[in-house]
Amino acid sequence: MPLVHSEKIEETSTLLLWKLIETESELHESLGSSYNLDDLETISHPQKRREWLASRILIKILVEQFGFLYEGTHKDEHGKAFLVNNASHISLTHTFDYVAAVINASAPVGIDMEKTDFKLQRTSGKFLSAPEFEQANNHLEVLCMYWCAKEAIYKLYGKKKISFKNSIYIKPFDKSQSIVKGILSDDDENLKVKSNIHVRWFEEYCLAISV
Numbered sequence: 001m002p003l004v005h006s007e008k009i010e011e012t013s014t015l016l017l018w019k020l021i022e023t024e025s026e027l028h029e030s031l032g033s034s035y036n037l038d039d040l041e042t043i044s045h046p047q048k049r050r051e052w053l054a055s056r057i058l059i060k061i062l063v064e065q066f067g068f069l070y071e072g073t074h075k076d077e078h079g080k081a082f083l084v085n086n087a088s089h090i091s092l093t094h095t096f097d098y099v100a101a102v103i104n105a106s107a108p109v110g111i112d113m114e115k116t117d118f119k120l121q122r123t124s125g126k127f128l129s130a131p132e133f134e135q136a137n138n139h140l141e142v143l144c145m146y147w148c149a150k151e152a153i154y155k156l157y158g159k160k161k162i163s164f165k166n167s168i169y170i171k172p173f174d175k176s177q178s179i180v181k182g183i184l185s186d187d188d189e190n191l192k193v194k195s196n197i198h199v200r201w202f203e204e205y206c207l208a209i210s211v
Contacts, residue, residue, distance in 0.1 A: 004098070009198055013104040013211050015111070016062055017202065020054050020099050027053035031060070035072035051094035058101040059083075059090055066105065080158040091155050095205065102209055110156030110195075110210040112148045116140050120147060127164040135172050141206070142175050148208035149197045153182040156210040157193055162186065170197075182210065 005017040022030070024046060031053055043049050060070040063083065071084040081092055089104045091111040102111045120143040124133060128146060136142045150168045162168065162184065171181040177199065184193040200207045 004202060005200070007200075009102070009209050010196065010211050012107065013102050013109050013209065014062060014065070015100065015102045015209055016058055017098060017100045017207065018054065018058055020050065020094070020097060022050070022054070024050050024053065027057065031057050035060075035070070039073075039075065047096065051099060054099040055092040055094050055101060058099055059092060059103070062090075062101055062103045063088070066103065076158070078159050080155070091152075093207075098202065098205060100207060104211065107211070108156045108158060110152040110154065110158075111208065112151035112155060113205055113207045114144055114148050114151075116144045116204045116206065120144055129165055129169060131172075132170060139175070144206045145173070145175060145180065145199055145208070146170055148206045149180050149182055149199065149210070152197055152208040152210035153184050153193065153195045156195060157184050157186070159186070161188075 002019045004019050007015045009015055027050060040049060040052055043052055063070040068086055073081045073083055075081055081090060083090060089108045091109045092101050093111045093113045095113050095115060098113060100111055100113055102109045121138055124143050127150060128136060132146060136146060149170050150164045153168060154162055167185050169183045173180045180197045180199060182195045182197050195210045198209045
């Protein structure tokens with residue numbers, strides 16, 4: 001997998017982005033069979049299998065860069081991936097063309113990547129509050145930034161049943177910004193999570209990292 005981008009985010013998190021070009025068999029051979037592949041066996045779609053394998057190869061590289069032994073991943077009760085026998089925090093995202101991973105040794109992180117798609121204009125009312133909807137003004141790139149930013153902070157928090165529209169607020173921003181501010185509210189837990197969300201663009205893909 002060709003490395004597209006590598007970056008330290010706020011000195012605490014490390015990001016890797018790779019272009020996904022390999023076949024499933026090539027990815028399987030690269031990862032090996034000694035890691036928990038039970039999750040893979042539940043995936044039937046060929047492209048989704050490629051994405052799963054590629055994301056695990058990438059997180060394996062990151063873990064080993066930190067000097068740790070990679071022993072695979074599992075998912076918690078909310079579906080969030082975590083490392084086996086390693087307390088570092090990870091987040092993964094994959095698209096048809098790319099796979100990205102981020103690791104932080106001490107604090108939760110979240111990552112999302114999306115391609116600009118006109119469906120965001122059709123569905124924006126479902127994930128944007130009224131002020132956000134007005135600020136976005138149906139601009140496709142801005143909508144994509146909103147979606148990725150909300151998904152990233154949602155994945156950082158790592159719990160289900162959070163409304164993107166009502167419980168995650170992204171402060172007004174300009175589409176040229178590389179950092180936006182997000183607030184996630186969990187009323188059941190009487191908790192607010194504030195996050196810097198770093199935004200990067202790769203062709204028509206938006207990548208957001210919540211730290």
